[in-house]
Amino acid sequence: MDYIEQRMGQEAAKPTPEVQTIATPINFILLSLFVFTLYYQLRPKKVAALPPAPPPTVFQTFTPPTLQPFNGTNGKPIYFAVRGRVFDVSTGRNFYGPGGPYENFAGRDASRGLAHGSFDEDMLTKDLEGPLDDLKDLDADQRESLRGWEERFEEKYLVVGKLVAVGDKEAEDAKA
Ligand SMILES: *[C@@H]1O[C@H](CO)[C@@H](O)[C@H](O)[C@H]1NC(C)=O
Numbered sequence: 001m002d003y004i005e006q007r008m009g010q011e012a013a014k015p016t017p018e019v020q021t022i023a024t025p026i027n028f029i030l031l032s033l034f035v036f037t038l039y040y041q042l043r044p045k046k047v048a049a050l051p052p053a054p055p056p057t058v059f060q061t062f063t064p065p066t067l068q069p070f071n072g073t074n075g076k077p078i079y080f081a082v083r084g085r086v087f088d089v090s091t092g093r094n095f096y097g098p099g100g101p102y103e104n105f106a107g108r109d110a111s112r113g114l115a116h117g118s119f120d121e122d123m124l125t126k127d128l129e130g131p132l133d134d135l136k137d138l139d140a141d142q143r144e145s146l147r148g149w150e151e152r153f154e155e156k157y158l159v160v161g162k163l164v165a166v167g168d169k170e171a172e173d174a175k176a
Helices: 003-013 017-022 025-042 090-096 111-116 140-156 169-175
Strands: 060-062 079-082 085-088 158-163
Touching (some): 060 169, 079 140, 079 158, 111 140
Parallel strands (some): 060 158
Antiparallel strands (some): 079 085, 085 158
């Protein structure tokens, strides 16, 4: 074989210097890293679906007289009590606020009225300083009706405290 021909054959078999430079293992690793980083940046991100946190509420102890001011007439929230639990019904202002169909309940123990399906004054405990309405005289239907209301309120409104009678030990502790 001719010398020149032999040289050209060797030359053709070798990769060109340029190709050799690009195809180094280091470059392959760098490219892999780059692609991975790009994927990592652009991948669809899973955002943890947290339910909205309820606004922080201090759990308070009320008596009928301390609950009464929360009747919507003075810029305060609107509360009422059902079987000893105080609900914040401010978002239901159209119903429970001044001029609403259930305004009598605002700032009061609404238990008896709800059980009877009546929004009359005489459903409310008259003596705010006296014992809470024990509701012992309610019949089965009235109890069931009251329970139904409670379930609706539990879904819609926050419980912000409890109602106890004036002079109750818990009321005294809360005052202290
Ligand atoms: C509402 O609360 C105010 C005190 O903030 C009181 O003077 C008023 O008598 C209350 N209204 C009713 C209907 O209880």
